[in-house]
Amino acid sequence: MSEQPGYIAEQLYLEAVKRKPFAFHAHDLSTAYAAMAAAKYRGAHLVVDFHEWFSENVHWSTKQSAWAPYPPEWKRALQELEVRCLNEASATITVCDSIADAMKAELGGSRPVVVRNIPDIAVTPTRAYPPLKQQLGLPESTFVLLWQGGTGPTRLIEPIIEALAYVPDCVFVIRGPSLDLFGPDYLALAQRVDVEGRVVLAPPVPSKDVVAAARGADAG
DSSP, rough: OSSHHHHHOOOHHHHHHOOOEEEEEEHHHHHHHHHHHHHHHHHEEEEEEESOOGGEEHHHHHHHHEEOOHHHHHHHHHHHHHHHHHHHHSEESSSHHHHHHHHHHHOOOOOOOOOOOOTTTTTTTTSOOHHHHHHHHHHHTSSEEEESOSSGGGOOOOHHHHHHHOTTTTEEEEEEETTTHHHHHHHHHHHOOOOOOOOEEEOOOGGGHHHHHHTSBBBB
């Protein structure tokens, strides 16, 4: 969503209408407009899956060379599409009750169904893991804050790193994919705010292992 409005997915629509499915499942607002049009054309159901609340999220501002909230005109356009989705889709999905409740209250329409991405604690991991502090060679007295999940600018991990300046006894562990892309910037930021050594990058683990591998973190 770097260019306004960000959801005119003409190529996606042209590919979608070649098919005659029972339903189109749109992931995020960036695909919802194309899926909505394709569903109408094919007489299919439409499911819109809000991984994020797009109109309340940020976008890359080329003018500022930074991530920024959507300007008012652009935000209104996104909200109008969100309203259409909540009113016209056969079903909508989102990730937590707070987003579902707020979308219903502010935008109307049907409340999205909440489908949470939470690992099953009863799943057997692929291998045994020692407690997290032991994995990373940290003293047991260290307070460890764990981020386990996606990384990158839209995750807004940077403010957490900056906040470490106010909690000198805390070590922040970032475990997730794409750290080869984003990790160097996280470490550079840690150096700039004088918390170097208290930001630890850890490689992702299989989905079956996320609970076992997180054991021993103090918060996350």
